Amino acid sequence: MGWEPAFPTDPTDFPAAGWEYIKPDSEENRTDIEEPPRECLKHIARLSQKQTPLLLSGEKRRYLWFYRFYCDNENSSLPLVLGSAPGWDEGTVSEMHAILRRWTFSHPLEALGLLTSSFPDQDIREVAVRQLDNLLTDELLECLPQLVQAVKFEWTLESPLVELLLRRSLQSIRVAHRLYWLLREAQAEDCFKSWYQKLSAALQFCVGEALNDELSKEQKLVKLLGDIGEKVKSASDPQRQDILKKEIGNLEEFFKDIKTCHLPLNPALSIKGIDRDACSYFTSNALPLKITFINADPMGENIGVIFKAGDDLRQDMLVLQIIQVMDNIWLQEGLDMQMIIYRCLSTGKAQGLIEMVPDAVTLAKIHLHSGLIGPLKENTIKKWFSQHNHLKEDYEKALRNFFYSCAGWCVVTFILGVCDRHNDNIMLTKSGHMFHIDFGKFLGHAQTFGGIKRDRAPFIFTSEMEYFITEGGKNTQHFQDFVELCCRAYNIVRKRSQLILSLLEMMLHAGLPELSGTEDLKYVYNNLRPQDTELEATSHFTKKIKESLECFPVKLNNLIHTLAQMPALSLAKPAPQTLPRESRILQKNRTIQRVTILGLSKTHNNLYLIEVTLRDNRKSLTRKSFEQFSRLHSQIQKQFSSLALPEFPHWWHLPFTDADHKRITDLSHYMEEILNGSYEVANSDCVLNFFLSEHTQPTLEDSPVVDPGGKVPDHNPKVQLVMTYEDSKLTILVKHMKNIHLPDGSAPSAHVEIYLLPHPSEVRRRKTKSVPKCTDPTYNEIVVYDEVLDLQGHVLMLIVKSKTVFVGAINIQLCSVPFGEEKWYPLGNSIV
Numbered sequence: 075m076g077w078e079p080a081f082p083t084d085p086t087d088f089p090a091a092g093w094e095y096i097k098p099d100s101e102e103n104r105t106d107i108e109e110p111p112r113e114c115l116k117h118i119a120r121l122s123q124k125q126t127p128l129l130l131s132g133e134k135r136r137y138l139w140f141y142r143f144y145c146d147n148e149n150s151s152l153p154l155v156l157g158s159a160p161g162w163d164e165g166t167v168s169e170m171h172a173i174l175r176r177w178t179f180s181h182p183l184e185a186l187g188l189l190t191s192s193f194p195d196q197d198i199r200e201v202a203v204r205q206l207d208n209l210l211t212d213e214l215l216e217c218l219p220q221l222v223q224a225v226k227f228e229w230t231l232e233s234p235l236v237e238l239l240l241r242r243s244l245q246s247i248r249v250a251h252r253l254y255w256l257l258r259e260a261q262a263e264d265c266f267k268s269w270y271q272k273l274s275a276a277l278q279f280c281v282g283e284a285l286n287d288e289l290s291k292e293q294k295l296v297k298l299l300g301d302i303g304e305k306v307k308s309a310s311d312p313q314r315q316d317i318l319k320k321e322i323g324n325l326e327e328f329f330k331d332i333k334t335c336h337l338p339l340n341p342a343l344s345i346k347g348i349d350r351d352a353c354s355y356f357t358s359n360a361l362p363l364k365i366t367f368i369n370a371d372p373m374g375e376n377i378g379v380i381f382k383a384g385d386d387l388r389q390d391m392l393v394l395q396i397i398q399v400m401d402n403i404w405l406q407e408g409l410d411m412q413m414i415i416y417r418c419l420s421t422g423k424a425q426g427l428i429e430m431v432p433d434a435v436t437l438a439k440i441h442l443h444s445g446l447i448g449p450l451k452e453n454t455i456k457k458w459f460s461q462h463n464h465l466k467e468d469y470e471k472a473l474r475n476f477f478y479s480c481a482g483w484c485v486v487t488f489i490l491g492v493c494d495r496h497n498d499n500i501m502l503t504k505s506g507h508m509f510h511i512d513f514g515k516f517l518g519h520a521q522t523f524g525g526i527k528r529d530r531a532p533f534i535f536t537s538e539m540e541y542f543i544t545e546g547g548k549n550t551q552h553f554q555d556f557v558e559l560c561c562r563a564y565n566i567v568r569k570r571s572q573l574i575l576s577l578l579e580m581m582l583h584a585g586l587p588e589l590s591g592t593e594d595l596k597y598v599y600n601n602l603r604p605q606d607t608e609l610e611a612t613s614h615f616t617k618k619i620k621e622s623l624e625c626f627p628v629k630l631n632n633l634i635h636t637l638a639q640m641p642a643l644s645l646a647k648p649a650p651q652t653l654p655r656e657s658r659i660l661q662k663n664r665t666i667q668r669v670t671i672l673g674l675s676k677t678h679n680n681l682y683l684i685e686v687t688l689r690d691n692r693k694s695l696t697r698k699s700f701e702q703f704s705r706l707h708s709q710i711q712k713q714f715s716s717l718a719l720p721e722f723p724h725w726w727h728l729p730f731t732d733a734d735h736k737r738i739t740d741l742s743h744y745m746e747e748i749l750n751g752s753y754e755v756a757n758s759d760c761v762l763n764f765f766l767s768e769h770t771q772p773t774l775e776d777s778p779v780v781d782p783g784g785k786v787p788d789h790n791p792k793v794q795l796v797m798t799y800e801d802s803k804l805t806i807l808v809k810h811m812k813n814i815h816l817p818d819g820s821a822p823s824a825h826v827e828i829y830l831l832p833h834p835s836e837v838r839r840r841k842t843k844s845v846p847k848c849t850d851p852t853y854n855e856i857v858v859y860d861e862v863l864d865l866q867g868h869v870l871m872l873i874v875k876s877k878t879v880f881v882g883a884i885n886i887q888l889c890s891v892p893f894g895e896e897k898w899y900p901l902g903n904s905i906v
Contacts, residue, residue: 110144122150123605125572126579127157127192128592136160142173147180151572153187156198167195174201182208186217187576189224189235191583196229203234211246216399218249219391220580222256225273226266236273240280250281251341254289255419259388262423263585291335296421298325299363303383303425307361314355318363322350325365334370339417339427343377344370352376360384364430378430385514387426389586390418393513396577397486400567404482407566411482412475414509433504437497438636449497449632456542461759462504464766465694475506477543477552480535481559483510485567488533488618489574489601491518495534497632510534517597519588531625532618540623550850554810557619557852561612568611571604609796609807609856616854665689665757666765669745671738682738686765696765703741709760710748717755720747789813791882791901793826793872799893804830804859806870808842809896812850814874814881821847822876830859831869831885844876865889874901 121138122145124130130138135158138145145155155173159166174197179185185205188198206214206221214221221239228235243250257274261267278286302321309317329335329347337343345367352366362382369377394415401413417429440458441448448454459476463469487495493515502508515521520529544552567574578598581589588594603611622628668687674680681697688694707722723740749756794809808826816822825844838859845851862868865888874881882901891897 110141114141115144115149118145119149120605122154123571124154125151125575125599125604126187126595127154128579128595129599130154130158134158142169145173147178147184151184151187152177152179153184153190153193153576156188157192162195170195171197174198179205182206183213183217183573183576186220187572187579189221189227190576190579191227194227194229196233199228200234203238207238207242211242211249214242215248215252216395216402217577218252219256219395220577222253222260222270223580223584225269226583231269231272231276236276239273240276243277244280247285248341250277250285251289251336253277255338255421258293259420259422288336291332292338294332295325295328295335296338296425296427298328299365299381299427300383300422300425303361303363303381306355306363307383314361318353318355319350322348322353326350337367337377337379338421339379339419339429343374345377346370349376352378356380362428375432378432380428380430381425382428383425385426386424386587387418387420387428388584389516389588390428390513391420391426392578392581392584392586392589393490393492393516394418396490396574399573399577400486400489401482403567403570404563409563409566410478411563412478412507413482414479414503414507416509416511431501431503431509434501434507434509437500437502438632440502441497441632441636446637447633449629449636452538452541453546455502455538456546458502459504459506459542461763463506464762465688465692467692472504472506473542473545476502476508476539477556478559479506479508480539480543481556481563483508484533484535484560484619484622485563485615488615489564489567489598490516491597491601492516492533493518493520493529495529495531495628496635498635500534515588517588517594528631530627531622533622534628535619535622536628537623550848551812554812554850554852557616557810557854560619561615561854564615565608565611568602568604568606571599571602574602575599607798607805609798609805613807613854613856616852665762666749667691669742669749669765671742671745674738682741684765694766698764700737700741702764703744706760706764707744710755710758713758713760714752714755717752719755720744720751791815792898793874793882793884793901794896794898795872795886796896797888797891797893799862799865799888799891802861802863804862804865804888806857806859808853808855808857810850810852810854811874811901812898814849814851814901816876816879816881821849822874822879822881823847824851824874824876824881826853826855827873827875828857829871829873830862831871832867865891871905872899873905880905 118138118141121130121134124134127135138150138155138158139160142155142158152174156170159170182205185202188202193199193202206217209217221235224235225231225233225239239253243253254274254277257270257277260270261274263270278289302318302324305321306314306318325348329345334344334346337345347368349366349368352364354364356362356364360382362380365379365381367377367379369375394417397413398415401411401415404411414431414434416431418426419428420426437455441454444451444454444457455476459472460469463472486492487510492510492513494512495510499512500508500510515529520527522528540553540556541547543556544550575595575598578589579595582591582595603614606614665688666686667689670685670687672683672685674682681699684696684698686694686696704722704724707719710719721744723737723744748761755761791812791814793811796807796809798805806828808828811824811826814822814824823844823846826842828840830838840857840859842853842855842857845853868888870886870888871883872886873883882903883905884899884901886899
């Protein structure tokens, strides 16, 4: 047992190498770092615009890693610097940890990129989790789907990330509820099914019995909806409505047993039953169900949802999540784009719930109501809003809501490359909000027809939308305001490009059909253009607005789609029903609360003076004759022939004496019965138009602009410029012009010629494109002069022409220009 092996020895003596091993100092202990050249710092900043290491070439990664000592949160981001490391050997990892220790995060969300598959090191991931733990609950919910995906890249479930998810679930029911449904959906992935099942079990163990009971009820509700959807799908077309009504009985039994249940889409809402008569199905290919739940809150309205089976809603969830993030970015900057972003929840493999927005209709329906060629008409949208907003202040509010929401959706659909855009995927509310639905195609993956992309425009902004914004061309300066709003919103989002790209990068391994590789990230990067200056981005997005506006195939696509989808534009008809009494909720939402006939004015051709009181107690006056009342009754009879209507007080009902007083009493009684009877009749277009379209207040045509300033209008011609001067480079952004006319007073097709004096004119001549026949043209074109060594003595001469006809001019002394600021310059009527 005392035996020890004898190892052979090699008698060879190797010569001394003369090298001494010195352990490299970590960068935090280095004292020999010199300030890098200015050009080097600029190059670091340019490389950092890539936002994610996946978009950096090998050469650029090596460059960034070489200058890692000079990177900080002002000129770069930590995921980009660490992602540029050449490998994961011990020395490199030591350097990465040193950078990690000294780094100051500008915002906790900057650490999100450290949880991607590019960073397997547990110390790096732990630092990222510590940062994310500083997020508020609302901020954490914004990125919760990405954190669930990041669990795939943990070495074990006993990790800081899993601990964070469970701990924050204990602190917030909203986090726990959201995490539960995300984990259920993630269990559809075979490779990670067991991990997500264990994490789901841990969550249910932590949250306690009461919340588990609620989640169990929600799960049963979703299963019932899935069973109903399958039975409706498998039934023949004539039987589907009967099958649906029969199966809804199972839902009614479910609510009898459980009393109330929280809505999986939104745990803040509690439901207690089903409105059987309001349930139906859509006639599209997937045959989604339209289900209306009764709100458990007695003061709340019923809640409409769509249950969809057969479609993968995870992509819709992601797109809506990113749009919500962009909207929050705008709100943080004080910009409310009036966005309607509906909720969407994937509840399992190829099934889920979608929130229904009340009082919203598709643009296709609006087009169809305008006739067969509705999509080709200019005034379709304006006319529709006029019909549903009779009062001046309502119309102005709708115009403002459309102005902002349309701009917001132009920006988000452009950045995310949302495709398959047609009039059945765009919705409008009577209050003016526009929003998009159905995000099955994005990141530029457009459908093709005969090898040609169906989506030809950068985004949907058509001439009928411009027509409404400019009030039929009467206020062309509204278009300039719209362009300014779009560009401002675009530039605000661009500042947070890293967050947008990180959220998308973390979903690369989620199995989404159209987000699977670096090319998809690059598409969004190219649309965000973080490397551009604000002036360059403004010019770029303005070009996209004009491209969209001039894209006739969009209108043609809308027309073809409307014609092809005509049989499917409406819901499957619900079972016949009578309307003897309306619910208290509908009564509360009637547009007109009361009509009072104040008297008969014989000086106005026997017109009755009528006071109309709306649901918010606003009042307006109108004048109507007895013959007009009679025609209204005839219209109502034709439109609602199946309903029992009140009897109209015809002339033969009048007595021989005191006829005027009797007629006023009878008409008042008749209108009271109309307004308090059927909700469908009281809120019909013919009734609303009768009382609200010809009020004695100023007409809609006299409406002021979107943002009336109360200032005296300025009719002098002028041009708006922004100039910057840096490193001997003079950049001029020609933005807009106002009030320019030809000598005969007509609208010019103007372009701008710019000369930098005293240099020879042809050498320093620059020219914009012309804008056809417009008194308030928008350009947003950039003009650049290089090698301008000194501004002293230089004059910028700007001449406006319509073809060869002179329109206006101005000379600007460059030494007195407020660089970086927008400024309006007056245009003179001669060249000096």
